[in-house]
Amino acid sequence: MRRGFGFKNRCLATAAAILAICGLLWGAPTGHAQAAKKPIVVGVVLPMTGPVAAYGQMCWLGMQIAHDMEPTVLGRPVKLVLADNKSDNVEAANATSRLLKKEGAIAILGPATSGRALAVAPLAEKAQRPVISPTATNPLVTQGKKYAFRVCFIDPFQGKVAARYAYHKLGARKAAVLIDVAQDYCVGLGNFFMREFKKLGGKIVAQVKCNTGDQDFSAQLGTVKESGADLLYLPNYYTEDALVARQAKELGLKISMLSGDGAQAPELVKIGGKAVEGFAFTAHFHPAGVKGTLAGQFKSIYDKMKRAGKIKEDLTGFHALGADTYLVLLDAIKRSGSIEGPKLRAALAATEGFEGVSGEINIGPDGNAIKSAIILKVFKGKFAYVTTMNP
């Protein structure tokens, strides 16, 4: 992936410099009173552009709403500083070091995908400041790390749930798997699915690969068709999922399709059209399952913005989990009464029974949240709830 100019950043930097000078002049007479109100900076690293931009934009919207709900902590305002990782590992690492070193961020929220989260975690680890991912589900993201956290379930569980749903509910016995080999998430999830599906007594009859950004899947789908599979498991991102579904229909491949949490973006239906009707996937959240005060408050703000035309899409897991990273961090700051990395880490690792937007969140010392998964299905162009699968 090519790198951009950083023009926007330069503009921002100039603007920030001007603001800083104005601030100095303005704040000079009051002195210490102003210093006490200095905002707490929280860095946000999300894919706002590139192949998985939808995740970043949805998470960011969720975080902003959560920030509006609770804009201050410990008597100080919280400032969210967003950096685009362009869906790219190198950009994600650069953005994170900038936020940690230049902006003085006390913690990082994001990235949305496992590959990027894996690139960011070592930097947070070194700086001893927590990084909380909304939706990076690969187990390696937090494994062996003290400062890496997430508010979502992990892929060994997600893959298992998908395999059980495929085997028991869809009655699939011969599965074909199409994996995007450029993404840690897709490779991991695909393997966990296959392991469990075989354990249940099913057979993997075809295993085909693609790359993020591929647009033509006709050759892979030809292999799938030839294998006589009764299910296609494709734990990839939404654009690929939508294109695969369309091309499968064009090639006359009429089998059930099952994907992972990466499919829950409006683009799946917009690009997939009629071809994604019946397309099922494991997910974190569905608006119908909202319970608790914070979640209710969040949903009513979201609905109000949607009615006002500020938001055009339905509430998804990415919005909810984006909001939860912020709320969980604030909860940890409140409980520890501190913004220092090691204390925040201890508080985050002791998060118990926190009622977030996406449901109850318990974070263990390993940094992972223990949560149930749901199955969603595209029905008449909307994501419809099918069932809940518990750990």
Added chain:
Amino acid sequence: MDGAQLTQQIINGLTLGSLYGLIAIGYTMVYGILRLINFAHGDVLMVGCYIAWFAAVQFGLPWWVALMGSMVLTALLGVIIDQGAYRPLRRAPRISALITAIGVSFLLENLGLVIFGGRPKAFARPEVFNQIYEWGGVRVLSLSIWVPILTAVILAGLLLIIYRTRVGMAMRALSRDMVTVQLMGVDTNRIVAITFALGSALAAAGGVFWAMKYPQINPLMGILPGLKAFVAAVLGGIGNVVGAMIGGLLLGMAEILLVAWLPELAGYRDALAFVLLIGILIFKPTGIIGQELPE
């Protein structure tokens, strides 16, 4: 793999290949005349797609109006790029223009991100191209039949312009010696502008059909088709429009058959294109039907 399966894969290859070819024609034409590898070709294609998207999806115009409008406006963009970026470098070493082309490519991509946003937009496929024909288990999308036909028409039109008109004669002369042509009283800037307009219009056409086949567009969508078209153009012999078509078909076929026969190597599909590029540059730099350069 049985007969029907193999036929299906060959048809898949031809479909992809003809799209590569269609995009490569514009690429190679600009090179043939100006000796400039226009790396921004893929990004011009992207802009063409967005113009067509606005026309067809936002304003509800029929697809052929959207296509024509997109070709005209993208041609204009090509002329503007030439005037702004390449014209001041006309006398500079070729490498300067090449680097500028990469700069233009970045500029278009990032402008696209700022203006259109990073999330993909769904592109509509007109009903004419959405029919599916089936013979003995082999399925063909009507778009896959139309693309080669349209490409042939465009190719014929282009050859007609290059070999049967005065402008075409000036283009051919210009490709040999720009200074002498200028001394003969030809307005070279006008000829170069026409070349860019044609090349960009072809990029728009290629892009619109690409987007109809793979119905999503985003600001970075031009990168890969652009690179693949470049490989196709070199494969066929850069500068040769017929060669570009052949190169495109070969590349598309090679990619599909690689994935079909060696599924475990599917992740290396993009690498295959570049391995082919390196191979052809080592063993036959003039491409399959390119002529030996006099230099």
